[in-house]
Amino acid sequence: MKEIVIDPVTRLEGHGKITIFLNDNGEVENAYFQVPELRGFEKFCEGRRAEDLPIITTRICGVCPVAHHMAGAKACDAAFNVEVPDTAKKLRELEYVGYFIYDHILHFYFLGGPDFIVGPDAPPAKRNILGVIEKVGLDIAGEVIKHRAYGQRITGILGGRPTHPVSAIPGGMSKSLSEENRLEIEKMVKSCVEFAKFSLKIFNDVVLENVDYVNLITSDPYSLETYYMGTVDKNNKVNFYDGDVRVVNPSGNEFLKFGPSEYLDVIEEHVEPWTYVKLPYLKKVGWKGLVVGSDSGIYRVGPLGRLNASEGMATPLAQEEYERMYKTLGGKPVHATLAFHWARLIELMYATERALELTTDKDITNKNVRNKPGKPGEGVGIVEAARGTLIHHYILDENALAKKVNLIVATTHNYPSICMSIKNAAKGLIHDNKVNDGLLNMVEMAFRAYDPCFACATHMAIGEMPLEIEIYDERKRLLRRVER
Amino acid sequence: MEKAKLKFALYWAASCGGCEIAVLDINEKILDVVANADILFWPVAMDIKYKDVEAMPDKHIDVCFFNGAIRTEEQEHMANLLRKKAKVLVAFGSCACDGCVIGLGNLWDKETIFQRAYFETPSTKNPESLTPQTSFNVKEGELELPAFYDTVKTLAQTVDVDYYLSGCPPPVPLIIQAVQAIFKNELPPKGSVIMPNKSICDECPREKKDRKLSEIKRIYEIDDDTQTCFWDQSVICMGPATRAGCGAQCLEVNMPCTGCNGPGPLVNDQGAAIVSALTSIATNSDLINQIADPIGTFYKYSLANSILTRKVMKK
Numbered sequence: 001m002k003e004i005v006i007d008p009v010t011r012l013e014g015h016g017k018i019t020i021f022l023n024d025n026g027e028v029e030n031a032y033f034q035v036p037e038l039r040g041f042e043k044f045c046e047g048r049r050a051e052d053l054p055i056i057t058t059r060i061c062g063v064c065p066v067a068h069h070m071a072g073a074k075a076c077d078a079a080f081n082v083e084v085p086d087t088a089k090k091l092r093e094l095e096y097v098g099y100f101i102y103d104h105i106l107h108f109y110f111l112g113g114p115d116f117i118v119g120p121d122a123p124p125a126k127r128n129i130l131g132v133i134e135k136v137g138l139d140i141a142g143e144v145i146k147h148r149a150y151g152q153r154i155t156g157i158l159g160g161r162p163t164h165p166v167s168a169i170p171g172g173m174s175k176s177l178s179e180e181n182r183l184e185i186e187k188m189v190k191s192c193v194e195f196a197k198f199s200l201k202i203f204n205d206v207v208l209e210n211v212d213y214v215n216l217i218t219s220d221p222y223s224l225e226t227y228y229m230g231t232v233d234k235n236n237k238v239n240f241y242d243g244d245v246r247v248v249n250p251s252g253n254e255f256l257k258f259g260p261s262e263y264l265d266v267i268e269e270h271v272e273p274w275t276y277v278k279l280p281y282l283k284k285v286g287w288k289g290l291v292v293g294s295d296s297g298i299y300r301v302g303p304l305g306r307l308n309a310s311e312g313m314a315t316p317l318a319q320e321e322y323e324r325m326y327k328t329l330g331g332k333p334v335h336a337t338l339a340f341h342w343a344r345l346i347e348l349m350y351a352t353e354r355a356l357e358l359t360t361d362k363d364i365t366n367k368n369v370r371n372k373p374g375k376p377g378e379g380v381g382i383v384e385a386a387r388g389t390l391i392h393h394y395i396l397d398e399n400a401l402a403k404k405v406n407l408i409v410a411t412t413h414n415y416p417s418i419c420m421s422i423k424n425a426a427k428g429l430i431h432d433n434k435v436n437d438g439l440l441n442m443v444e445m446a447f448r449a450y451d452p453c454f455a456c457a458t459h460m461a462i463g464e465m466p467l468e469i470e471i472y473d474e475r476k477r478l479l480r481r482v483e484r
Numbered sequence: 485m486e487k488a489k490l491k492f493a494l495y496w497a498a499s500c501g502g503c504e505i506a507v508l509d510i511n512e513k514i515l516d517v518v519a520n521a522d523i524l525f526w527p528v529a530m531d532i533k534y535k536d537v538e539a540m541p542d543k544h545i546d547v548c549f550f551n552g553a554i555r556t557e558e559q560e561h562m563a564n565l566l567r568k569k570a571k572v573l574v575a576f577g578s579c580a581c582d583g584c585v586i587g588l589g590n591l592w593d594k595e596t597i598f599q600r601a602y603f604e605t606p607s608t609k610n611p612e613s614l615t616p617q618t619s620f621n622v623k624e625g626e627l628e629l630p631a632f633y634d635t636v637k638t639l640a641q642t643v644d645v646d647y648y649l650s651g652c653p654p655p656v657p658l659i660i661q662a663v664q665a666i667f668k669n670e671l672p673p674k675g676s677v678i679m680p681n682k683s684i685c686d687e688c689p690r691e692k693k694d695r696k697l698s699e700i701k702r703i704y705e706i707d708d709d710t711q712t713c714f715w716d717q718s719v720i721c722m723g724p725a726t727r728a729g730c731g732a733q734c735l736e737v738n739m740p741c742t743g744c745n746g747p748g749p750l751v752n753d754q755g756a757a758i759v760s761a762l763t764s765i766a767t768n769s770d771l772i773n774q775i776a777d778p779i780g781t782f783y784k785y786s787l788a789n790s791i792l793t794r795k796v797m798k799k
Contacts, residue, residue: 003625021624029624036629038616039498039555040597042605044588048780051703055742056784059585062502062653080704152509160737161730162509163502163653164744167737170704174738264606271602271610273620274627278601278608287609373704393606399776400702406605 018443020426026433031423033447035415038276045405050076050376050396051170053405057392058164060409065164066099066155067385067410068392070241073168075392078260078379080170080400087366088172093241094185094358095158095165096383100240100351101192102151103386104303104344108199109144112341112448116207136202147195150188154355157181172370179365186359192352193317200321200345207342208328217338218329221428222446224417225250225292225335227282227299230306231384232257237314238306238350240384246309247282250294252333256284260380263391267408268297279416280408290420298420301388301413302450303343308333313346315353321346337421340449376400385410387450414450421446490666492517493525493537493545494576495566497552497559498586498636503577504551506653513660520667521546534562540569547666549576549649553586553788554637558630567643572671574662574678578652580639582746582754583788588780590787590794593634634797636788648677652744652785655730677727683748684723684741687732692716698767700774703740714740715765720781724748725757744785753791755782 003021017036023029041060045053054072058065070092077084084092107113109132117132133141152162158177159165167174177185207213216222232246233239247266249255258266269278270287281287281297288296299305313319325342326332358364376396383390388410395404411418425446496504510517517523524545525537548570554560567573578584589597602608602615618631639645649662662678665671672678685692692713701718714721722743723732734741747754759782762771775781783790 019625019627030622032622032627034627034629036558037498037556038597038601038632039586040589040592040601043592043597043600044585046600047591047777048588049702049777052742052777052780052784056585056588056780059500059502059652062500062505065500065502160739161733163505166734166739166742169739174703174708175710267607268609269605269607271608271614273614273617274622274629276616276629276632280607401777404604406607408607 018422020423020430022430022433026431028423028427028430031419031426032274033415033419033422034275035277036275042405042407045402048402050079050394050400050402053392053394053402054168055164055166057407060407062163064099064103064385064387064410066096066159067383067390069159069165069168070096071381071383071385071390071392072394073170074242074260074381074383075379075394076170076373076381078381079377079394079396080373080379081375081377082171082371082373084172085366085368085371087176087363088369089242090358090361090364091158091173091177091369092168094355094364095155095167096241097351097355097358098151098154098158100151100347100386101154101355102148104348104351105144105148105151105195105199107386108341108344108348112344115445115448116213116341117202135206143195143198147192150192154185154188157185169370170373174370176367176369177365182359182365186356189352189355189359193356196345196349196352197317200349203342203345214328217336217342219336221424222337222421222449223335224300224337224420224424225294226417227255227285227294227297228305228308228333229299229301229389229413230309231382231389232310233314235314236311238310238312238347238384239314240347240351242383245382245389247299248309248333250292250333250335252308252331255282260382260391263380263382263393263408267391269408269412277412277415279419280413281416290416290423292420298416299413300417301410302340302386303347304334304337304340305388305414306384307343307346313350315350315357317353318346318350321349337446337449387411388413411450418447418450421450490521491544491546492521492523493548493566493570494523495525495548495550495552495562497550497562497580497639498555499552499577499579499584502653503579506577506651506656506659507549509656510660510663513663516667517663534565537565537569542568543571545570547572547574549574550639551577551580553579553583554633554639554642555586555589556630556632560633560637560642563639563642572646572666573639573643574647574649575639575645576649577654578650578744578746578785581648581650581789582786583636583638584652584744584785587636587638587786587788588784589636591779592795593797594632596797598632635794638789641788646674647671648746649679650677650727650744650746651679651730655745658729677746677749679727679729679745681749682728684726684728684730684732684735684745687728687730688713688723688735688741689732690714690735695765696767697762697765697771700771702776708738710738720758720762720775722754722758722782722784724761725751725754725782742784743782746786746789754786755779755790755792758782 017034020031021029057068057072156162229247231243233243246257247255268283269280285297313322378395380393390410391408393406397403425443575581690713693716695715721740723741726743727745727748751757
């Protein structure tokens with residue numbers, strides 16, 4: 001048995017490690033993606049004041065703090081049994097789509113996009129944001145930076161600070177929106193709508209017009225037949241901030257739908273001794289190991305998961321593109337992992353259109369943004385983080401201190417699928433003991449499509465994910481090392 | 485002849501990535517950094533491996549910004565390594581300076597944290613009672629994980645630190661100032677906190693009245709008048725014990741300071757300082773019973789770096 005360790009020494013350093021085992025015939029026997037870190041939020045949130053939970057939990061992730069802030073605030077609303085004023089809901093959602101705008105822009109242009117815009121076959125040194133700039137032009141790079149900053153600014157205005165916001169409190173928001181700030185946001189959002197259209201056009205021109213890319217997207221090593229999960233509104237359209245969570249089976253039919261308080265009937269988490277992260281699965285189907293299909297409870301979340309689990313987008317331009325994606329890729333659901341990128345841009349379109357609706361809503365500057373909480377109890381808050389469904393579950397004591405806290409974080413849902421995608425990519429490439437340098441990129445692409453948050457802060461990274469593969473023989477002697 | 489560029493390094497340990505975002509939020513100023521410095525090591529952005537750092541001569545790096553607390557074996561190793569390789573080591577952000585919220589884990593230990601994460605949580609199903617192991621034999625071979633420690637440590641509790649720049653994340657203007665001071669070789673004496681010598685109250689726009697405290701309320705219980713000091717409205721605000729530099733951003737959206745910039749000037753222990761402030765304006769001794777979660781409120785970001793440090797676990 002040979003062992004290949006892909007130690008992603010940089011962008012994932014300390015946060016992820018891939019080990020691939022080859023069998024005696026030189027074929028891939030198995031691959032393990034380990035997360036070597038735990039911080040223990042579910043324990044140290046115990047005893048904290050309820051109103052501090054939406055603030056403390058933002059520190060789970062500095063890239064998607066807004067998602068934790070909102071899931072936390074919604075869990076508090078539910079635990080205090082308080083209905084949030086309509087305007088406060090809209091402000092929270094506006095802050096929320098602002099976060100989607102900056103996060104999805106980052107991923108497409110800085111992290112995942114280079115694979116396509118510059119090309120999967122381009123030399124690694126070019127497959128980064130600098131390569132994107134070279135391909136699309138410097139003035140466009142300026143637009144990317146500007147619109148990412150707009151998203152940050154919108155969340156900053158509404159949340160108090162762009163990273164680790166504080167303004168969502170049990171019962172509403174701590175501050176209403178001034179007309180002056182509303183005008184500033186409207187101006188930024190209008191520009192973002194145009195930028196989203198432009199981003200879809202780039203994707204169309206560079207990726208979809210290229211038959212090889214489309215074939216790559218739909219190719220076997222990048223396909224996983226799983227269940228899908230995402231939050232939808234009353235009409236089963238994608239919603240990021242609120243709604244019921246819908247699950248479809250690998251054939252695309254509704255499997256079940258649940259409200260936040262029912263999540264424990266739907267999701268269980270499996271523990272493995274070789275990683276610090278748990279592996280969630282659908283309770284009704286069960287844990288069958290890292291395998292795909294309708295008998296395995298593994299499901300996927302995030303942009304593609306949401307689009308597959310819904311029946312469309314609630315805004316016109318996003319809906320148009322949604323229909324085009326399914327038409328192009330052969331109907332619903334799409335199992336192609338690389339389609340996460342397209343889905344992400346469709347969501348960017350929706351986020352900007354929705355932001356414009358909210359910014360121009362006649363009630364958005366209403367001063368009534370808080371209701372007084374009731375008696376503390378138990379509550380679950382669910383939002384769609386950029387990377388998928390995010391669940392916060394709080395049980396409060398009579399003094400509104402946290403007795404118990406349970407968290408299922410977006411990327412965790414995708415963890416079993418990421419493990420399988422990595423294994424598939426490795427199997428697709430490694431044969432007869434031959435490890436091609438292309439493995440590095442194949443594995444990376446499979447992994448990167450999920451925009452995994454193990455690599456949280458890497459979303460702005462100006463480079464390729466450096467990888468290192470070490471191949472050992474059965475006596476652990478180093479046979480070959482590939483790195484870049 | 486062109487002046488030699490400064491050699492920079494940035495590293496993250498137990499952290500959320502927000503410090504990295506803050507560095508990138510300096511936007512176009514990052515171009516100044518690139519013009520004046522070579523970034524030798526930055527895991528989120530660059531293709532440099534641990535062993536490349538290990539191969540560097542000692543003191544090869546001019547300045548290293550280190551964010552994140554020390555929670556695992558691997559993080560401790562990297563702290564030691566970067567201390568050896570860097571002339572100037574800056575504890576960057578609340579986790580590295582004070583332990584941040586991760587430090588609240590010091591109210592428990594590895595065993596109780598694992599118990600919650602891998603057994604008790606209601607969504608967890610663990611019939612075989614498995615927990616992550618530092619070394620585990622899967623059927624194909626052996627897999628290893630870095631050890632998880634009982635206690636979260638700050639960077640300065642692990643290695644010698646030259647400067648401190650706290651905040652969760654550090655405020656962008658302070659990052660720019662610090663970088664400029666480094667370029668101009670105008671750093672203050674070793675051990676300095678490179679932040680304003682003021683408290684949050686000095687930056688807060690709210691009006692301070694008599695601040696006599698006769699009861700304590702929670703933020704969601706009051707009808708905030710949006711103008712008056714939170715202490716005058718009976719709400720605990722960490723402003724008096726917390727260092728300035730963020731422009732009192734939380735106060736701008738009507739939320740009290742929770743203390744993420746760490747202890748204010750001349751304050752050794754942030755929690756002790758706020759308790760001292762509180763008792764100086766208290767009008768009755770019953771107030772002590774009204775404080776919900778004193779540890780989490782007063783030491784939210786600084787427990788690991790306080791005189792308390794951690795809870796003693798009785799086995």
